[in-house]
Amino acid sequence: MTSSAIEATGLAKTFRRRGGWALRDCTFQLPAGRVCALVGPNGAGKSTLLALAAGLIAPSEGSVTVLGGHPAHVRPRVGFVSQDKPLHPQLTVAETLRMGADLNPDSWDAATAERVVAGGELDLGARVRSLSGGQRTRVALALALAKRPELLLLDEPMAALDPLARHELMGTLMATAAQYGTTIVMSSHVMAELEDSCDHLLLIGDGRVRLSGDTDDLLAAHALITGPARGAAAPADFDLAPHTTVESRVTGRQVTALVRPEGPLPAGWQTRELSLEDLVLAHLRNPAAPPLTLGALPASASPQEATSASAMSQETTA
Amino acid sequence: MIEYRIDRRSGVATYVQIVQQTKQALRMGLLEPGDKLPAAREVVEATAVNPNTVLKAYRELEREGLVEARRGLGTFVRRSLGAAPADSPLRGELAEWAARARAAGLERDDVAALFAAVLDEHFDSTAKEQENR
Numbered sequence A: 001m002t003s004s005a006i007e008a009t010g011l012a013k014t015f016r017r018r019g020g021w022a023l024r025d026c027t028f029q030l031p032a033g034r035v036c037a038l039v040g041p042n043g044a045g046k047s048t049l050l051a052l053a054a055g056l057i058a059p060s061e062g063s064v065t066v067l068g069g070h071p072a073h074v075r076p077r078v079g080f081v082s083q084d085k086p087l088h089p090q091l092t093v094a095e096t097l098r099m100g101a102d103l104n105p106d107s108w109d110a111a112t113a114e115r116v117v118a119g120g121e122l123d124l125g126a127r128v129r130s131l132s133g134g135q136r137t138r139v140a141l142a143l144a145l146a147k148r149p150e151l152l153l154l155d156e157p158m159a160a161l162d163p164l165a166r167h168e169l170m171g172t173l174m175a176t177a178a179q180y181g182t183t184i185v186m187s188s189h190v191m192a193e194l195e196d197s198c199d200h201l202l203l204i205g206d207g208r209v210r211l212s213g214d215t216d217d218l219l220a221a222h223a224l225i226t227g228p229a230r231g232a233a234a235p236a237d238f239d240l241a242p243h244t245t246v247e248s249r250v251t252g253r254q255v256t257a258l259v260r261p262e263g264p265l266p267a268g269w270q271t272r273e274l275s276l277e278d279l280v281l282a283h284l285r286n287p288a289a290p291p292l293t294l295g296a297l298p299a300s301a302s303p304q305e306a307t308s309a310s311a312m313s314q315e316t317t318a
Numbered sequence B: 001m002i003e004y005r006i007d008r009r010s011g012v013a014t015y016v017q018i019v020q021q022t023k024q025a026l027r028m029g030l031l032e033p034g035d036k037l038p039a040a041r042e043v044v045e046a047t048a049v050n051p052n053t054v055l056k057a058y059r060e061l062e063r064e065g066l067v068e069a070r071r072g073l074g075t076f077v078r079r080s081l082g083a084a085p086a087d088s089p090l091r092g093e094l095a096e097w098a099a100r101a102r103a104a105g106l107e108r109d110d111v112a113a114l115f116a117a118v119l120d121e122h123f124d125s126t127a128k129e130q131e132n133r
Helices: A044-051 A093-103 A110-118 A133-146 A164-179 A191-193 A213-221 A274-284 A308-317 B014-027 B040-047 B049-062 B089-103 B107-121 B126-133
Strands: A004-013 A022-030 A034-039 A060-068 A076-079 A151-154 A183-188 A198-207 A209-214 A221-228 A245-253 A256-258 A270-272 B067-071 B073-075
Touching: A004 A044, A004 A183, A004 B107, A022 A044, A022 A060, A022 A198, A022 A245, A034 A044, A034 A191, A044 A060, A044 A151, A044 A183, A076 A133, A093 A110, A093 A133, A110 A133, A110 A164, A110 A183, A133 A151, A164 A183, A164 A191, A164 A308, A164 B049, A191 A274, A198 A274, A209 A274, A213 A221, A213 A274, A245 A274, A256 A274, A256 B040, A270 B067, B014 B049, B040 B049, B049 B073, B089 B107
Parallel strands: A022 A209, A034 A183, A034 A198, A076 A151, A151 A183
Antiparallel strands: A004 A022, A004 A060, A198 A209, A221 A256, A221 A270, A245 A256, B067 B073
């Protein structure tokens, strides 16, 4: 049994036509069983990273290991829904599901496929080309879920869905994770959409890893603090060393700063509640903030089981 | 069976909301010793929250001795909380009082403020203790 669902080392991808790096020097480890939010601005490299993990494109540099193997060799155990939800437009919904069953004879879960499709009251006889974007998403997710993969890679899965379908299908994804321990990676721009559903975060910007780790650990490693400005006019006048400052702002007589504390915080500063969205936005606004990767096992470590249960016991004692 | 409602704007951590709603149900007698809590899978399917969040809430309830996990069977209520089930005489008296307050022209917020003030006079703030932990 492997402890990592995805392990990337120095992973990089450059597209000759576009020029420049779509992804650069990405090193991170995603433990098995996590529900990971893949977040970053447009063009950050999210889709490239997912396509590399799905084995659809090859890295220019570095390597990525998926479920302990080469991405191209573990495809039967991976479900991938790309951003454009590619389906055969001339097939009906029923024919599409039959195709899924034929292509995945060992693992096909027909009941799941039918339940996901039925949730949208889709006409099984309707051709895929006549479906709306949200309905196509539903069919694509039905295919991916019914394959019963160990790893689900979802590129913007919720983008085309109405709020009701979004809640329902996110619930279905969470139930799948709860029941089968499926590792899920979903990309999105909308952090609020993922905040309650994900327990792991991979933030990439400009092709590089900015934040990587379990969300509780990442939140615990940061503090949002406010204190008196004491005449300082600009954040630059402020030195919060030895703490690492991700972002600081002066408003009137007050300074607000997002820091990674190194030891006790300065006296007279107040700590405020920090959400995952605050954390992500602060890092997106400040591309120069140093990256932070938490919880990565060294490559030589024995394959110990990094279960969420053990991670949770750490949280409760913290 | 209890149904959890997650309020994403409340500012209260999701697992704490699950703990609080379970305790509320125990206080109101909606959950009794021997009752089964919904399986994590059912909760996450209905609420779309991460499974670990539900497990964390259940572990917290277990740590407080309110529920116990039985391997392969689920999580069951061990003991009840408080002494005021939904149909107790105290509840009836409070309902009468609320009706009088309404008849006297008090708004919902007035009643809530009054009740909270009296509560603070008679009890230590347990909510604060929970936050500090």
